[in-house]
Amino acid sequence: MSKTVVVYHSGYGHTKVVAEAVARGAEAALIAIDANGDIAEADWEALDAADAIVFGTPTYMGNVSWQFKKFADATSKIWYTRGWQDKVFGGFTNSASPSGDKQVALIALQTLASQHGGIWVSLGQLPSNTKAATNLDPNTLGGSVGLLTRSPADASVEEVPQGDLQTAEHYGKRVADIASKLR
Numbered sequence: 001m002s003k004t005v006v007v008y009h010s011g012y013g014h015t016k017v018v019a020e021a022v023a024r025g026a027e028a029a030l031i032a033i034d035a036n037g038d039i040a041e042a043d044w045e046a047l048d049a050a051d052a053i054v055f056g057t058p059t060y061m062g063n064v065s066w067q068f069k070k071f072a073d074a075t076s077k078i079w080y081t082r083g084w085q086d087k088v089f090g091g092f093t094n095s096a097s098p099s100g101d102k103q104v105a106l107i108a109l110q111t112l113a114s115q116h117g118g119i120w121v122s123l124g125q126l127p128s129n130t131k132a133a134t135n136l137d138p139n140t141l142g143g144s145v146g147l148l149t150r151s152p153a154d155a156s157v158e159e160v161p162q163g164d165l166q167t168a169e170h171y172g173k174r175v176a177d178i179a180s181k182l183r
């Protein structure tokens with residue numbers, strides 16, 4: 001069994017719900033980046049020990065949150081020593097609009113993983129994009145690079161679409177399974 005860690009920031013709780021779903025699928029530990037963009041020393045050790053790391057961030061102003069970016073910049077010391085070389089990586093972002101420039105944030109996560117010499121895991125699911133598709137269906141946002149989820153601007157944290165959460169669980173399992181195969 002591989003060790004997977006989901007490290008995420010969530011300003012208002014919606015991305016946290018998605019992170020929990022990814023972690024359920026991956027049987028992963030969860031690390032929350034705090035409101036100052038920091039994680040604890042023990043969290044850095046857990047990331048170093050992981051076979052797979054999944055990054056999560058809300059999309060804010062068409063990119064990752066500044067707290068996630070602070071975390072990303074803090075990984076530069078690890079980058080320098082190639083500490084995360086050949087780990088498996090995945091990523092997700094949540095935002096209010098169906099597009100909302102989520103892809104920009106997701107590509108930032110993929111780029112971070114690539115800077116570390118990681119092996120990036122795509123979503124691996126067909127989109128639900130017919131007229132009949134509803135919020136209960138998987139991958140209604142049609143992601144492929146990684147996981148995209150949506151919580152409308154007036155949605156509570158309980159209202160993150162069930163289809164998106166199922167997609168998140170599926171993606172978490174995919175990342176963990178691939179990490180197990182590569183171990």
Ligand SMILES: Cc1cc2nc3c(=O)[nH]c(=O)nc-3n(C[C@H](O)[C@H](O)[C@H](O)COP(=O)(O)O)c2cc1C
Pocket residue numbers: 009010011012013014015016058059060061062063094095096097098099100101102151152153
């Ligand atoms: C500062 C800020 C910027 C935002 N920018 C975007 C955006 O570019 N695109 C979008 O679709 N939603 C945007 N939103 C909406 C959030 O992505 C959405 O509310 C999301 O669920 C927040 O996740 P969180 O509860 O984990 O913080 C923004 C929200 C905030 C607070």
